[in-house]
Amino acid sequence: MTFFLEVLIGGLLSGVMYSLVALGFVLIYKASGVLNFAQGGMVFFAALTFVGLTEVGLNFWLAMPATLVVMVVLGLATERIVLRPLVNQPQIALFMATIGLAFFIEGLAQMLWGANVRGLELGIQDEPIGWVSDATGINVSKFDLVAAGIAAALVTSLALFFSRTRIGRALRAVADDHQAALAVGIPLQQIWAIVWGVAGFVALVAGLLWGARNGVQFALTFVALKALPVLILGGFESIPGAIVGGLIIGASEKVAEVYLGPLVGGGIEGWFPYVLALLFLLVRPEGLFGEKIIRRI
Amino acid sequence: MFYREAGQFKTSYRDDSAIFPIRQDRIAIVAIALVAFVVVPAVASPYVFSGILIPFLILALAALGLNILTGYAGQLSLGTAAFMAVGAFASYNFMLRVPGMPVLLAFVCGGVMAAGVGVLFGLPSLRIRGFYLAVATLAAQFFVVWCLAKVGWFSNYSSSGVITAQPIEILGYRFDQPQSKYLLVLTIVSLLALAAKNLARSNLGRKWMAVRDMDVAAEVIGIRMMHTKLSAFAISSFYCGIAGALYAYAYLGTVEPEAYNLDLSFRILFMIIIGGVGSVLGAFLGSAFITLMPIFLNIGIGFLEHSGLNIPSSITSNLETMVFGALIIFFLIVEPHGLARLWTIGKEKLRLWPFPH
Numbered sequence: 001m002t003f004f005l006e007v008l009i010g011g012l013l014s015g016v017m018y019s020l021v022a023l024g025f026v027l028i029y030k031a032s033g034v035l036n037f038a039q040g041g042m043v044f045f046a047a048l049t050f051v052g053l054t055e056v057g058l059n060f061w062l063a064m065p066a067t068l069v070v071m072v073v074l075g076l077a078t079e080r081i082v083l084r085p086l087v088n089q090p091q092i093a094l095f096m097a098t099i100g101l102a103f104f105i106e107g108l109a110q111m112l113w114g115a116n117v118r119g120l121e122l123g124i125q126d127e128p129i130g131w132v133s134d135a136t137g138i139n140v141s142k143f144d145l146v147a148a149g150i151a152a153a154l155v156t157s158l159a160l161f162f163s164r165t166r167i168g169r170a171l172r173a174v175a176d177d178h179q180a181a182l183a184v185g186i187p188l189q190q191i192w193a194i195v196w197g198v199a200g201f202v203a204l205v206a207g208l209l210w211g212a213r214n215g216v217q218f219a220l221t222f223v224a225l226k227a228l229p230v231l232i233l234g235g236f237e238s239i240p241g242a243i244v245g246g247l248i249i250g251a252s253e254k255v256a257e258v259y260l261g262p263l264v265g266g267g268i269e270g271w272f273p274y275v276l277a278l279l280f281l282l283v284r285p286e287g288l289f290g291e292k293i294i295r296r297i
Numbered sequence: 298m299f300y301r302e303a304g305q306f307k308t309s310y311r312d313d314s315a316i317f318p319i320r321q322d323r324i325a326i327v328a329i330a331l332v333a334f335v336v337v338p339a340v341a342s343p344y345v346f347s348g349i350l351i352p353f354l355i356l357a358l359a360a361l362g363l364n365i366l367t368g369y370a371g372q373l374s375l376g377t378a379a380f381m382a383v384g385a386f387a388s389y390n391f392m393l394r395v396p397g398m399p400v401l402l403a404f405v406c407g408g409v410m411a412a413g414v415g416v417l418f419g420l421p422s423l424r425i426r427g428f429y430l431a432v433a434t435l436a437a438q439f440f441v442v443w444c445l446a447k448v449g450w451f452s453n454y455s456s457s458g459v460i461t462a463q464p465i466e467i468l469g470y471r472f473d474q475p476q477s478k479y480l481l482v483l484t485i486v487s488l489l490a491l492a493a494k495n496l497a498r499s500n501l502g503r504k505w506m507a508v509r510d511m512d513v514a515a516e517v518i519g520i521r522m523m524h525t526k527l528s529a530f531a532i533s534s535f536y537c538g539i540a541g542a543l544y545a546y547a548y549l550g551t552v553e554p555e556a557y558n559l560d561l562s563f564r565i566l567f568m569i570i571i572g573g574v575g576s577v578l579g580a581f582l583g584s585a586f587i588t589l590m591p592i593f594l595n596i597g598i599g600f601l602e603h604s605g606l607n608i609p610s611s612i613t614s615n616l617e618t619m620v621f622g623a624l625i626i627f628f629l630i631v632e633p634h635g636l637a638r639l640w641t642i643g644k645e646k647l648r649l650w651p652f653p654h
Contacts, residue, residue: 035428085630091427092373096570097629099563103622111615225435225559232432265447274436278421281433285425295513 013144015250021227022242040224041105047207052113075196117217229273235290300647346475357584360568362536368575370529371509376437382557384538385545408538415534573637582636
């Protein structure tokens with residue numbers, strides 16, 4: 001039982017990390033209907049830029065805002081150069097453009113900072129919390145807990161941002177209907193710029209946490225592939241969906257890996273989330289919190 | 298002027314519904330076939346065959362398969378390479394386990410197995426659509442490749458996971474030279490492309506397009522959704538399966554799960570986007586573009602190096618990735634309907650030339 005709980009808690013905490021990446025996808029999908037495949041590339045780019053800047057000699061508190069500026073500029077440039085000329089194109093064309101963008105960003109990141117694996121030290125130890133293990137016998141990583149805390153803070157502030165502020169309301173209006181939003185005088189391009197900037201910030205946070213945990217390397221781009229099942233499980237346009245989906249995927253993936261993995265030869269975490277999400281979609285085709293689309297002729 | 302059908306009267310329904318109703322098109326097709334079957338084999342070098350032409354044709358076939366599903370039936374799929382892998386491994390196992398199995402029949406059986414797997418992973422398309430479906434097809438991609446790598450029976454318990462493909466032998470003739478392999482691939486691809494062209498004009502093809510344009514409306518006018526969507530998945534996967542078998546047998550020479558990764562799926566998706574969604578010609582143009590672009594990029598970078606610039610190899614490979622990504626974005630912005638649309642515009646221009654209207 002203790003072991004099961006440990007696996008479950010570890011899974012839930014790593015699920016929070018998936019949510020963090022999924023959040024970047026949701027933000028952009030909500031505001032512009034684009035499934036931004038380059039989110040993984042952005043996470044990688046952010047982490048690599050941060051590490052590169054610290055290697056150049058900047059300390060943590062200088063490198064952080066510098067990277068944030070770079071990410072926001074990248075987001076703005078994406079909006080200006082890639083998305084704006086593609087307004088009104090079918091969704092698949094926009095999706096393809098973001099795949100192209102992913103290639104571009106990954107190439108750019110490695111050209112600027114080199115391709116070798118680097119460590120990233122955030123000053124949080126990845127070790128079990130002493131008193132919890134003593135009291136219950138369950139090992140809970142301190143790092144995972146901090147990461148979960150950061151993710152929770154991020155989600156709360158984003159949720160507040162979306163529901164309470166003027167810009168947030170404008171964002172939701174744009175998400176509902178581009179044309180209607182334009183008609184009531186919401187500056188569409190400004191809104192998109194903000195969304196891409198915020199997505200860049202989320203990518204930076206995700207990149208730092210993932211980079212600190214797994215090392216800053218090309219494999220970071222694959223976290224986007226981890227986030228996709230979270231997205232379809234939770235629903236593309238829902239921030240709570242990204243969180244709940246992440247928790248479900250994280251927990252079930254770890255539990256399945258531990259209890260089901262040995263029976264079938266291991267390595268199942270590559271596809272298990274997808275199959276789980278797929279089976280789930282058969283019951284609820286728009287995900288847990290996705291908007292139910294009423295289709296008319 | 299060059300492409301004017303004035304004076305070509307159609308006096309029967311047969312003429313009217315011919316696959317190439319315009320005489321210039323027929324001449325062009327025959328000319329292209331002559332070049333491909335006669336001139337190219339006579340002049341091309343082995344490198345051109347095995348490095349450019351064979352992968353071009355095979356990937357064009359896979360793109361054709363994806364185009365049936367995405368371009369005609371409107372179901373976005375990111376799992377193309379998985380269906381190719383099924384085709385390759387099924388062909389390998391049919392040849393391994395059935396004594397005296399003819400190669401071509403093994404390819405067809407591989408295609409049929411891929412079609413079965415395609416239908417299985419196509420079932421969710423009856424419930425979910427759009428990006429949800431696209432992500433769901435990734436399940437096929439990851440699951441199939443994992444399955445082929447993990448279950449020893451599929452790879453005949455090979456320890457490395459990389460199996461040498463059996464030689465291609467038809468009626469005692471062994472296709473082991475690049476030239477003969479090219480001709481074999483060309484024949485198969487041309488026949489299947491012709492079939493696809495006809496399929497798109499058939500009752501079934503029209504149903505696919507109706508579902509693509511608006512599935513609710515299609516259902517209302519009495520098109521059976523299940524039959525239409527699943528047939529698109531089956532036929533698309535059949536094409537991909539054959540392409541996968543050819544990819545292993547005529548191009549790589551080995552059968553291995555790693556060759557059919559997500560990258561290959563994306564490359565094939567790029568092909569149909571750049572070539573033109575919903576067009577047989579587009580699959581070929583896109584495949585040519587994606588196959589040739591890295592080669593030209595390499596030449597371009599080599600040229601830069603010759604001119605005195607010393608670029609480390611780490612930068613050139615990243616530069617290649619960047620230019621690839623940038624070109625894709627560029628093409629999408631400049632011509633979202635792909636190269637096939639450029640060809641259509643060009644034909645229109647040729648028809649009017651030298652007059653403005």
